[in-house]
Amino acid sequence: MGTTTAGLAIGATAGTALADGTVGTTSELVPGLVTVNRGDPLYKDLLLRGYNRRYSTDPDNIKVVGQTSHVVQAVNEAVDSGKRLAIRGGGHCLDALVDNPEVEVVIDFTEMRDITFDTDMNAFAIQPGATLGQVYRTLAFGWGVTLPGGVCPLVGAGGHIAGNGFGALSRQHGLIADHLYAVEVVVVGADGQARAVVATRETADSDRDLWWAHTGAGGGNFGVVTRYWMRSPGASGTNPSALLPATPHALMTSQAVWRWEDLDEDGFIRVTRNFSTWLEENSAPGAPGTALHCALSAPRVERPEMMIVAQTDPSVPGNEALLDAFLADMGAGVGTAPRIVKSGQLPWLTTTINAPDSSVAQGVTGPPRWKSKVAVMRKGYSDEQIATVYQHLTRADYANPASSFSMTSYGGQINALASDASAHAHRDAAYTGAVSAAWDVVSEDDAHTKWVQQLYHDLYRDTGGVPVAGDTNDGCHVNWPDLDLLSADWNTSNTSASALFHKGNYPRLQGIKAAYDPLNVFRHPLSIELPG
Numbered sequence: 001m002g003t004t005t006a007g008l009a010i011g012a013t014a015g016t017a018l019a020d021g022t023v024g025t026t027s028e029l030v031p032g033l034v035t036v037n038r039g040d041p042l043y044k045d046l047l048l049r050g051y052n053r054r055y056s057t058d059p060d061n062i063k064v065v066g067q068t069s070h071v072v073q074a075v076n077e078a079v080d081s082g083k084r085l086a087i088r089g090g091g092h093c094l095d096a097l098v099d100n101p102e103v104e105v106v107i108d109f110t111e112m113r114d115i116t117f118d119t120d121m122n123a124f125a126i127q128p129g130a131t132l133g134q135v136y137r138t139l140a141f142g143w144g145v146t147l148p149g150g151v152c153p154l155v156g157a158g159g160h161i162a163g164n165g166f167g168a169l170s171r172q173h174g175l176i177a178d179h180l181y182a183v184e185v186v187v188v189g190a191d192g193q194a195r196a197v198v199a200t201r202e203t204a205d206s207d208r209d210l211w212w213a214h215t216g217a218g219g220g221n222f223g224v225v226t227r228y229w230m231r232s233p234g235a236s237g238t239n240p241s242a243l244l245p246a247t248p249h250a251l252m253t254s255q256a257v258w259r260w261e262d263l264d265e266d267g268f269i270r271v272t273r274n275f276s277t278w279l280e281e282n283s284a285p286g287a288p289g290t291a292l293h294c295a296l297s298a299p300r301v302e303r304p305e306m307m308i309v310a311q312t313d314p315s316v317p318g319n320e321a322l323l324d325a326f327l328a329d330m331g332a333g334v335g336t337a338p339r340i341v342k343s344g345q346l347p348w349l350t351t352t353i354n355a356p357d358s359s360v361a362q363g364v365t366g367p368p369r370w371k372s373k374v375a376v377m378r379k380g381y382s383d384e385q386i387a388t389v390y391q392h393l394t395r396a397d398y399a400n401p402a403s404s405f406s407m408t409s410y411g412g413q414i415n416a417l418a419s420d421a422s423a424h425a426h427r428d429a430a431y432t433g434a435v436s437a438a439w440d441v442v443s444e445d446d447a448h449t450k451w452v453q454q455l456y457h458d459l460y461r462d463t464g465g466v467p468v469a470g471d472t473n474d475g476c477h478v479n480w481p482d483l484d485l486l487s488a489d490w491n492t493s494n495t496s497a498s499a500l501f502h503k504g505n506y507p508r509l510q511g512i513k514a515a516y517d518p519l520n521v522f523r524h525p526l527s528i529e530l531p532g
Contacts, residue, residue, distance in 0.1 A: 031111070033070040037061045046108055049091040052370045054445060055099035059086075062106045068196050068226045071107060071186045075194040075224060078105045079521060086524065087224050089128045090156015094372055095481040097220060097524040107224060109158055117143065117240045123181045123229035124244065128158025133353040140349045145244035147230060148173040153353045161228050163479035164216035164424040168311060168352075171283070171290040171412030173232075173245045175424060177215040178417065181231040185210060187223035187516045196226065197516070201233075213512045216424025217502065218478035221509075221528040222516045248348040249315040254323055256330045256338035257307040260394075263336060268306075269386045270334045272296065275308060275407060276380030278329050279430040283411025290412030291319050292326055299362070301394050302401035308338075314345050359438035362402035371449045372436035373456040374480035375467035376410065376426045381433070385459055392455040400448055403437040405455070425503040429474045433467075435459070453490055464493025466500060475500040481526050497526055507531075 036042045037060070046062045060083065063074040078085040083104040086097070093099075098106065109129035115138040118125040124143075126135060133153025139145050148169035150160055164177040173179075182200040187210075189195065199207035199214075213222055235243040258271065275296045282289025294310040308330050312319040331338050359368035381389075389405050410429045419425045435456045437448040457465035460473070466485060467473035476482065478501045484490040485497035498506050510531040513520075520530055 031064075031066050033066075033073050034064040034111075035061050036064060046106075046110070048367075049088060049108065049110060050099045051092045051367050052094055052099070053367055053440075054369045054371070054449075055096045057099040057101065057103055057106070059106050060104045062108050064108050064111055065226075066111050068184060068186065071224050071226050072194045072196060074105070074107050075186055075188060075521070079188055079192050079194065079519075085521070087158070087220055087522075089158025089219065090131055090154065090160070092152070092155045093159065093481065094370055095483050095526075097481055097526065100524065109156070112226070115139070115142075118229060119238075121182060121229045121231075122238055122243070123231035124240070126157050126161070126228045126230060128156065128161075128225050128228070130157045131155060132157060132160065136349065137353055139244065140247045143240045143244075144247055145241060146247045147176050147179060147244060149176040151352075151355055152357065153355055154357065157228070158225060159219040160479065162214050162216075162225060163218040163477070164422060165479050166410065166414060168293040169245065169248070170414055171293060171409060174413040174416065175216070175422075177424070178413075178422065179230050179232045179244060180211070180215055180228060182229040183211055183214045183225055184227040185214070185223040185225050185516075188519055188521045190518045192519065197223075200229075209508075209512045210516055213423050213509060213516075215422035216478065217505075217509050217528060218481075218526075220522055220524050222513060223522055248313040250313055250345045251311055251343075251348040251351050252314040252320065252323065252345055253309060253311045253343040253351075254327055255307050255309050255341040256327050257305050257341065258334075258336060258338050259305050260301045261304070263306070263334075265387055265390045267334050267336055268298070268390045269383050271306075271308070271330065272298075272386045272389070272407070273380060273383070274330050274332055274334070276377075276431060278326065279409055279411065280379060283409075283415065283430045285413050285416035287412070288318070288322060289326075291316065292322055292409075294326065294409045296407040297404060298389070298393060298406065299402070299404040300398075300400055302399050303362070313348070359402060362404075362438060364402050364438045364440050366440075368402075368438040368440055369442070369445060369448075370436070370438050371452045372434060372480060373452060373482050373484065374432055374434045374477055375460070376429045376474040376477055377407075377431050377433050377467070377472065378429050378474050379472045380430075381459070381472075388458050388461075389455065392451070392458070398447065398451050400437060400439060400444075400451070402439060403448060403451055404435075406434045406436070408432045408434070419503065420505055420508075423502070423505055423509060424478075425505045426474050426477065432477065433459075434480075453484060456484075457490055464491060464495070466491045466493050466495065468493050468495045468500070469503060475503055478502070478526075483525055486525065498529070501526070502528075 085105040086103040112127040112129040150167040164175040199210035298306040513528045
């Protein structure tokens with residue numbers, strides 16, 4: 001039977017007024033490193049922090065950390081005992097990188113969620129356990145600023161920032177880690193000892209490479225991130241409200257909706273072509289169209305409708321007209337006019353932090369079982385590829401209303417940087433394409449997983465079942481890990497997972513790996529490998 005080892009540290013002594021007017025003293029007890037072993041009542045609670053129920057793990061223990069010194073201690077204990085460790089931030093990793101049977105120790109950041117302004121660094125400090133919803137809320141209420149991160153408010157900042165995630169504001173402001181000023185990382189040297197390193201983007205910083213690696217290489221590669229500091233490049237002064245993008249004044253969403261019964265294959269091809277063509281033509285950095293974020297969602301025909309959703313800030317002159325013109329372009333030549341649903345002006349923060357989980361929105365009781373595969377795209381799919389998608393969405397030998405094909409806008413300010421300016425190499429794309437399925441019945445794992453795998457493989461048939469970078473494709477985004485990229489059954493190209501994720505940045509990342517993790521302590525199935 002395991003036990004919880006909750007180390008307690010005595011806090012500062014404070015004066016306290018007593019009833020008789022004298023002053024006594026009190027000592028505050030604060031949690032230290034908490035080790036939760038098998039059999040402890042909290043053990044299963046912490047195991048259930050993982051989002052994707054397809055995967056489970058059975059580590060020897062889970063270390064709940066509250067500060068950087070706890071992480072150093074936890075890493076030293078794991079290294080000294082020769083145990084494989086993994087790091088859990090928000091728990092939304094969609095493939096078996098943390099919930100892996102080889103993992104013996106999990107470092108869990110559920111209690112490290114602070115979001116503050118650090119006057120010494122002149123930047124916003126974010127602990128990795130904070131969710132994106134918490135980040136948006138705290139920044140907005142505290143200073144009237146925000147970050148261009150993802151649209152799912154429950155995703156943890158820890159992995160999302162390290163993978164340089166994107167969201168509804170990224171076409172205007174770039175990827176989230178494009179605003180990363182500094183990062184604190186617990187690394188392990190050749191001597192096997194853990195230490196904390198603060199690396200900044202300052203050119204004179206001897207640890208600048210470690211900062212660079214955390215602008216898109218993903219988590220679990222070089223060490224354990226314990227804090228991010230965010231300040232936009234080019235921001236000046238010491239007023240926090242001027243150091244990150246301002247929060248939008250409002251939000252307006254619109255939907256162009258088609259019923260499947262009114263849309264044949266040719267109609268589906270035209271809608272999809274309209275969407276990708278618009279993004280190809282409106283994704284240059286600074287172009288007026290980058291004020292609009294949009295997504296195409298095409299579920300299996302068990303759901304009655306497919307739709308294109310767009311959003312912008314209607315308080316900015318010209319944006320509502322941009323939205324109307326976009327919607328008109330989406331229906332051009334389709335043959336069946338879509339139903340248009342406009343939200344009117346909504347409050348930006350409340351709407352953003354209350355976005356529903358995508359699986360729950362599709363009728364799956366969460367947390368779900370999940371499979372997804374994502375590609376970064378430079379140009380639109382061919383008519384043959386779109387027809388392939390339509391055939392899989394309508395084939396009669398499979399059914400699941402929560403299985404879908406989707407496309408999401410990219411480009412704009414994301415593409416303003418060179419591919420080697422950050423560790424995130426995908427800097428000339430227009431949108432991402434995704435195939436996904438969610439469900440909640442264990443016995444259906446095989447059927448839903450294979451549907452996703454087959455559609456994705458057929459979609460990229462001409463490049464070996466994966467989006468090998470070229471004129472049309474641009475590889476894969478590291479924040480959507482996909483172990484199929486390691487499988488000869490599903491990746492029949494000659495392109496490795498590392499090349500699909502990191503492209504030409506991979507050799508530099510390997511050099512940084514050798515410098516900061518020479519013992520390969522921090523690894524998972526898709527992690528950066530040591531050179532040689």
